[in-house]
Amino acid sequence: MIDRLxxxxxxxxxxxxxxxxxxxxxxxxxxxxxxxxxYGKTPKAVGEMFFAFNKEIIDNVYDIVPAxxxxxxxxxxxxxxxxxxYIKTNEYARSKGLIVIGDIKRGDITSTAEAYxxxxxxxxxxxxxxxxxxxxxxxxxxxxxGSDSIEPYIKHCKEYDKGLFILVKTSNPNSGEIQxxxxxxxxxxxxxxxxxxxxxxxxxxKHGYSQIGAVVGATYPKQxxxxxxxxxxxxxLVPGYGAQGAKAEDLKGCFNKDGLGAIINSSRGIIAAYLKxxxxxxxxxxxxxxxxxxxxxxxKDDLQRNLF
Amino acid sequence: MIDRLxxxxxxxxxxxxxxxxxxxxxxxxxxxxxxxxxYGKTPKAVGEMFFAFNKEIIDNVYDIVPAxxxxxxxxxxxxxxxxxxYIKTNEYARSKGLIVIGDIKRGDITSTAEAYxxxxxxxxxxxxxxxxxxxxxxxxxxxxxGSDSIEPYIKHCKEYDKGLFILVKTSNPNSGEIQxxxxxxxxxxxxxxxxxxxxxxxxxxKHGYSQIGAVVGATYPKQxxxxxxxxxxxxxLVPGYGAQGAKAEDLKGCFNKDGLGAIINSSRGIIAAYLKxxxxxxxxxxxxxxxxxxxxxxxKDDLQRNLF
Numbered sequence: 001m002i003d004r005l006x007x008x009x010x011x012x013x014x015x016x017x018x019x020x021x022x023x024x025x026x027x028x029x030x031x032x033x034x035x036x037x038x039y040g041k042t043p044k045a046v047g048e049m050f051f052a053f054n055k056e057i058i059d060n061v062y063d064i065v066p067a068x069x070x071x072x073x074x075x076x077x078x079x080x081x082x083x084x085x086y087i088k089t090n091e092y093a094r095s096k097g098l099i100v101i102g103d104i105k106r107g108d109i110t111s112t113a114e115a116y117x118x119x120x121x122x123x124x125x126x127x128x129x130x131x132x133x134x135x136x137x138x139x140x141x142x143x144x145x146g147s148d149s150i151e152p153y154i155k156h157c158k159e160y161d162k163g164l165f166i167l168v169k170t171s172n173p174n175s176g177e178i179q180x181x182x183x184x185x186x187x188x189x190x191x192x193x194x195x196x197x198x199x200x201x202x203x204x205x206k207h208g209y210s211q212i213g214a215v216v217g218a219t220y221p222k223q224x225x226x227x228x229x230x231x232x233x234x235x236x237l238v239p240g241y242g243a244q245g246a247k248a249e250d251l252k253g254c255f256n257k258d259g260l261g262a263i264i265n266s267s268r269g270i271i272a273a274y275l276k277x278x279x280x281x282x283x284x285x286x287x288x289x290x291x292x293x294x295x296x297x298x299x300k301d302d303l304q305r306n307l308f
Numbered sequence: 309m310i311d312r313l314x315x316x317x318x319x320x321x322x323x324x325x326x327x328x329x330x331x332x333x334x335x336x337x338x339x340x341x342x343x344x345x346x347y348g349k350t351p352k353a354v355g356e357m358f359f360a361f362n363k364e365i366i367d368n369v370y371d372i373v374p375a376x377x378x379x380x381x382x383x384x385x386x387x388x389x390x391x392x393x394y395i396k397t398n399e400y401a402r403s404k405g406l407i408v409i410g411d412i413k414r415g416d417i418t419s420t421a422e423a424y425x426x427x428x429x430x431x432x433x434x435x436x437x438x439x440x441x442x443x444x445x446x447x448x449x450x451x452x453x454g455s456d457s458i459e460p461y462i463k464h465c466k467e468y469d470k471g472l473f474i475l476v477k478t479s480n481p482n483s484g485e486i487q488x489x490x491x492x493x494x495x496x497x498x499x500x501x502x503x504x505x506x507x508x509x510x511x512x513x514k515h516g517y518s519q520i521g522a523v524v525g526a527t528y529p530k531q532x533x534x535x536x537x538x539x540x541x542x543x544x545l546v547p548g549y550g551a552q553g554a555k556a557e558d559l560k561g562c563f564n565k566d567g568l569g570a571i572i573n574s575s576r577g578i579i580a581a582y583l584k585x586x587x588x589x590x591x592x593x594x595x596x597x598x599x600x601x602x603x604x605x606x607x608k609d610d611l612q613r614n615l616f
Contacts, residue, residue: 021420024434024435036435041434041435041436041437042434042437043432043434043439043441045434046434071416071420071423073414073416073420073421073423073424073427074420074423076391076423076424076427077423077424077426077427077432077441078427078432078441079391079392079395079427079439079441079442080388080389080391080392080395081388082427083384083387083388083391084387084388087387087388105414105415105416105450106381106413107413107415107450107452108379108381108413109478109479109480109547110480112329112379112381112382113381115381115382115384115385116381116384116385118385119381119384119385119386119387119390124351124385124386126332126349126350126351126353126354127332127344127349128349129349129350131351131387133351133385133386133387134387142413142415142450142452143452143486144415144450144451144452144475144478144486144487145475145478145480145482145483145486145487146480146482146484146485146486146487147482147485148480148481148482149480149482167452167453170417170452170453171417172417172418172453172454172456172457173456174453174454174455174456174457175453175454176454177454177455177503178451178452178453178454178496178499178500178503179452179453179454181491181492181493181496181499182491183489183490183491183496184489184490185489188486188489188491188496191486191489192486195485195486239417
């Protein structure tokens with residue numbers, strides 16, 4: 001998976017990815033009205049509307065970015081209709097050649113991890129039938145439970161050519177409360193970084209990077225620089241650019257000298273670009289996906305200008 | 309929520325709860341055949357079959373135990389049909405008067421936590437309509453991201469009388485790898501325990517316990533005893549009894565002198581009791597739920613005998 005991702009990054013000359021995290025208030029009014037009229041003000045309407053919204057966004061960014069990262073919470077919130085939309089979105093994105101990174105942040109004991117791994121990145125067996133349920137190329141995970149909670153996923157990564165991005169240093173304001181604690185093995189996030197590096201050692205691909213990646217927030221550039229050294233072969237999935245406040249300059253430490261090593265996520269800044277004050281005159285509601293395409297190109301250029 | 313839970317524990321004279329974690333191989337053959345015949349070997353069949361299985365279990369334990377704890381991974385694995393079954397199971401359990409603790413172990417940045425909180429323990433607004441999507445009284449959470457990742461849930465606990473159980477010391481063999489690290493504020497799990505104690509201080513009910521609880525594995529009795537002192541007002545949700553190896557005697561340190569302070573989970577040991585070698589002669593497949601009821605009574609008696 002990591003080789004496929006890097007091939008696409010090189011092909012697109014673009015290390016940025018689009019976070020498909022729709023909210024009702026981001027969906028243009030004409031679409032909302034259409035789906036509420038058809039299905040009532042129901043989770044079903046939201047699921048159908050989010051899929052239509054995502055589909056247009058995907059159609060306008062699939063040849064600009066290498067990957068998308070849907071945040072499952074935005075779908076799961078609406079129950080099974082939301083999850084159905086999440087899966088349809090993943091399937092559609094993959095049909096357009098995009099790599100799909102499911103932002104699910106699961107983390108549980110071994111037997112439970114096995115169930116999550118089968119559903120999200122492996123195969124689910126029902127008697128003699130096999131199903132690929134969630135249609136994802138990689139997922140995010142939480143490390144709090146330790147190695148045996150991660151191993152089932154690693155096994156599935158090997159078997160099905162999938163990837164993981166494990167939370168190391170997150171982008172939120174309070175991430176230091178636990179992650180920056182001084183331990184007898186360095187700061188906690190450094191210790192977790194070393195573990196991720198170790199977990200990934202047997203899964204290194206042709207570009208020198210492992211299928212086991214890390215989530216490293218753009219909002220903490222110094223820690224990112226530090227982690228870059230601790231985890232030389234680990235790809236970073238970097239949230240925090242744009243709406244969360246980090247700028248392109250803050251991202252330098254996430255990359256290696258080969259110009260690789262990190263993918264930068266932007267969600268709201270791309271998918272809700274048409275709502276930006278500066279875009280209101282330029283794009284009508286009907287053109288929301290054109291605005292997303294333009295924002296994706298702007299982000300690509302911003303990164304190219306400031307990073308390489 | 310914590311008052312309702314404790315009232316039920318006192319009423320039932322039983323601090324044990326049933327983990328509703330079905331697997332295909334636990335479902336009696338005649339049921340499997342029935343649903344595969346009707347729906348094919350599909351996720352839909354599994355969802356329908358799991359609900360029928362859970363319903364019979366619930367019918368046989370609802371007057372014995374105060375609560376059930378469905379593990380969402382076992383359902384989520386099967387996609388939206390699984391999630392639909394998860395929700396139906398929760399709704400049915402609550403209709404029988406059981407407290408439902410959703411074992412979801414989510415953990416994400418604030419804006420995402422808000423979406424999870426609305427869906428799982430709050431209300432989801434779709435224009436002027438409000439939905440209670442997952443029908444849960446409490447959920448489990450992961451603390452790795454720190455206070456601002458927990459706050460949205462605490463707000464919802466206050467507003468909707470719900471509860472949380474936050475991972476502090478988990479039951480799996482490698483839980484110490486991260487959780488037992490020595491930090492400058494004690495072992496990591498102790499630090500997390502102090503945070504949970506702090507988060508719960510403003511939500512203490514009539515029995516002296518907070519709506520914000522902790523997950524503390526039965527497989528680490530010494531750490532549990534230590535945490536009992538650090539978190540005097542925190543209710544412990546304790547996995548690890550039975551199939552994971554902990555015995556009733558190991559649980560003593562989880563309780564306070566008032567005989568309260570912990571609920572003990574058993575999943576496989578109850579819901580798949582009919583498959584135990586010693587039960588095979590006594591219970592036919594058709595009586596799987598009767599075996600679950602008997603196992604729930606056995607567990608109650610085992611705890612009573614050894615704990616109080």
